[in-house]
Amino acid sequence: MPTRTHFALVFTVALLAGTPLAHAQETGMDPAQTLLELETLQEPTDKQQIRFVNEAVQEDFAHNTDNYLALFSGAFGNRVVIPRFAVGAQVDAEGTVGQMVNPSENGQVPLWEKTPLPLDIPAGGYVVLAFDTSYQKNNFKRFLATRLRPGGQVRLLAEGKEASVQEVAGNTVRPILHLQGKPVFSTTEEKVTLGGKVIPFDPQHPLTLQFEGANLPLEPDGSFVTEVSLKPGLNNPGFTLLRASGNVTRSQLIRQVVPAAPSFQPVVLWMEQYTSMGLRNTEDIRQFLVRAKHSGINGIAIDVKGYEGFVSYLKNDLTGRPHISTMQGPARQGSNPQLDLLGEMVRQGHLLGLNVYASINTFGEGSMRESALIGSYPRWEEQVYHWADGGQILPVRQSKAPGRVVLFVNPVDPDVRDMELRTIEEIVKNYPVDGLILDRTRFDGGFADFSPTSREAFERYLQPLGKHLTRWPDDVYRWTWDQNGNPVQQEGPLFLDWWTFRARVIGSFVQEARKVMDRYRTPDRELQLGQYVGGVYDNLYEFGINWASPDFQYDPRLQLVNARIYTPEYLQTGYLNSLDFVMLGTYQNDPFSVVQDLTIAAVVSQDKKPLLGGVGLQGASDPEVLRELLQVHRTYSSGMMLFEYSTANLDTIRAGLENQQYTTQMWVGVSTPTGKPLMVDAVDVPRANNQLVLYTARFGASTQTARYGVEVTIGPDGVVTEGKNLEQARNWNFNNPQDNNSLIPVRGLVLSAMDASGSKVKRQGLALALKPGDPVRVARLKLEGAKNGSTVEKEHVLLQGQMEVLGTGAASLSINGQPVLLRNGKFVQVVPLEVGSNTIRIHAEVDGQVTLERTLQVTRTED
Secondary structure, eight states, rough: OOOOOOOSOOOSSSSOOOOOSSSSSSOOOOTTTOEEEEEOSSSOOOEEOOOOEEOOOOOOOGGTTOEEEEEEEEOOOOOEOTTTEEEEEEEETTTEEEEEEEEETTTOOOOOOOOOEEEEETTOOOEEEEEEOTHHHHTSSSHHHHHHOOOOOOOEEETEEEEHHHHHTTTOOOOEEEEEEOOOEEHHHHHEEEEEEEEEEESOOOEEEEEETEEEEOOTTEEEEEEEEEEEEEEEEEEHHHHHHOOEEEEEEEEEOOOOOOOSEEEEEEOOOHTTOOOOOOOHHHHHHHHHEEEEEOOEEEEEEETTTSSSOOTTTTTTTOOOOGGGGGGGOOOOOTOOOHHHHHHHHHHHEEEEEEEEEEEEEEEEEEOSTTTGGGGOOEEEEOGGGOOEEEEEOOOOOTOEEEEHHHHHHHOHHHHHHHHHHHHHHHHHHHHHHHHOOOOOOBBBOHHHHHHHHHHHHHHGGTTOOOOOTTEEOOOOOOOTEEEEEETTTHHHHHHHHHHHHHHHHHHHHHHHHHHHTTTTTTTEEEEEEEEEEGGGGGTTTOSSTTTTOGGGGGTTTTTGGGHHHTTTOOGGGGOOOEEEEOOOHHHHHHHHHHHHHHHTTTTOOOOEEEESSSOOOOOHHHHHHHHHHHHHHSSEEEGGGGGGOHHHHHHHHHTOOOOEEEEEEEEETTOEEEEEEEEESSOOOTTTEEEEGOOSSBBBOOOOOEEEEOOTTEEEEEEEHHHHOOOOHOOOOOOOOOBBBOOEEEEEOSSTTOHHHHHHHHHHHHTOOOOEEEEEEEEEOOOOTTTSSSSEEEEEEEEEEESOEEEEEEEEEOOOOOOOEEEEEHHHHHHHHEEEEEEETTTTEEEHHHEEEEEEOOO
């Protein structure tokens, strides 16, 4: 009988001696030795390979990224639990399909069950379970879901001949090792406890379990546990179950982390180009950098070539790139044409002991409206093959592809690459930056680039491999449409070669950038090269990004979505050796997810280069959430990048970095004609859902907001001059919304509200509160000394802080009805406390208009 290779991957970490012990008198066929298939009998007939028989692979994380059909007969038990995103079917002794879990309706993707569901194993029959990593691209789940129907007929084949379930399965049950915990994780502990269970376990037929080559006892229920000592870095402790139907080896990949001292960790604040335009002179820069250093930040990453292709420096002798002050878009105007922002940031940053890195949007060369270079070099524009264009290849600005913001150029084009390398060189040649960070050093997505230039380069890549491109782009993939009009990507024979080719394109560019940098490195100038990438490695192949170590080998325990991408040829494209560090967009607010992404990144890098995790400041506005995220990154990464400057509260950053509770409270209130003030959620930050944001001229020329929000413009005299979508929000009818993106008056303000879809709270609240002609006053109050709900032991609390008028007007403040003396807006006030609960009432006015009212409850304990 011909031999077949078992598809499942296992991890072997120990050399074992001895003879496997039999679990029982085994009968039935081993899928590793015999080709087993399930065949449908309805026309057109179809069949799919069975890769596991009576083996609980659905409970084993080693198979979570596998693609398979598994068969379970009565020897396995009475029932099988079908996971949420798997497909299951009963088949009785006559081969008739019975109940199914997650079947397809009319060829559609199944409506996945919300919980795992059990299927009973019919007497004399079996249950078949399908799992794979992509319903559309693989054909295991789709095979069961679409080709099997209750009442339909199927049969089993062994080496192409019909076989009964008894012949296929016999009385054999193949136990597996189920390990507790994540297959890949990080810890700061030097020792960890590992364990798991043999499933199924029959105490009447004992098995031998080994850990690192030594026997490990099993409990009566088949469970086991042991303590493991770890070394710093990656550890791979493994268990092996000896069984007659082939040994099973399982292990967990554990990263033992030794946190670096905080004084040696980089804490880099990222500045987008358009937000840094608010720094208009050297004094603005100095004040900002002094405050940044005081907060614990020791590095600045400033985006000096935005995605439109304009630059924030004046020494452009190698490229002639236009300065940002020449941009025409309303949201991009207002930059000082005489200010060399990069030069001043480097000069003043170095005086303060800060590292300054220049960042460039490498292959971003425009928006859909404005570009520095594309008008002169239209051939550079990427060409996309997107389903929205009905199978056509089009320049991106002619494409109907949704969501396009950045106009990418083609990284394959030699002239494009030359321009970007000259951009890098003119920066490091003319400015003593400490390093350069590559951003958007990638293709736009899996749909780009399909230009003639890319096609010719792909053909040259294929020639040494003995492969040929005969149909373009079908040999890579082509778009078809199912019976309901949904796009389907059909892979061609060169599908995997395409991703490897694109990764080589990006990797070779990074290597060329490294060579440029090295020409300007000296013993006194380290000049580091870094790259910003997304926090999740497993979708980066679509963009041509493979920042991995060339020593990285794909490990199924990583559970990456499309494991088959990581061929030996693809893995050879890893370019980590050309980088000095990697910045990761680990912006989740869930610390566990952050640690998992950092762990996977450490495996991808083989812990060979510093990894700086990214903290998303806008999503971590709560000081305690921010503190936890900063400390997680401090522990599990080599440092951190804080994104982004315009959303940075330097006071909360300082407290979080020092792992201290932030006791300062800050409120911004807006007066209304009713006397009931509105509370502002944020100042001068990009507007998000469920926010009322106040914009001042420091943010830029306009609010840069999208439609469906509500905005109110307040002139320098404190009177509402304009409103957008006020009537729409009041009547709750947004059929004809006005564009937002209001211009910000030089000495005026803009209030901007947005909610999650369907919600009225922020938008309707603003629209009902204000209208053109209304007088408006705004104040910001910073308070330290007591927080709402706090407990103290003293007879009083000392409240101190500052009240600042935003816009026009004179401020007044009272606490518990007592006027507070303001000196340049600052104040100190003693508030006596009674034993028990105390109410502290804060009342702020500007020009007699109530701008803010807050109440704090403070409890004083007995002496």
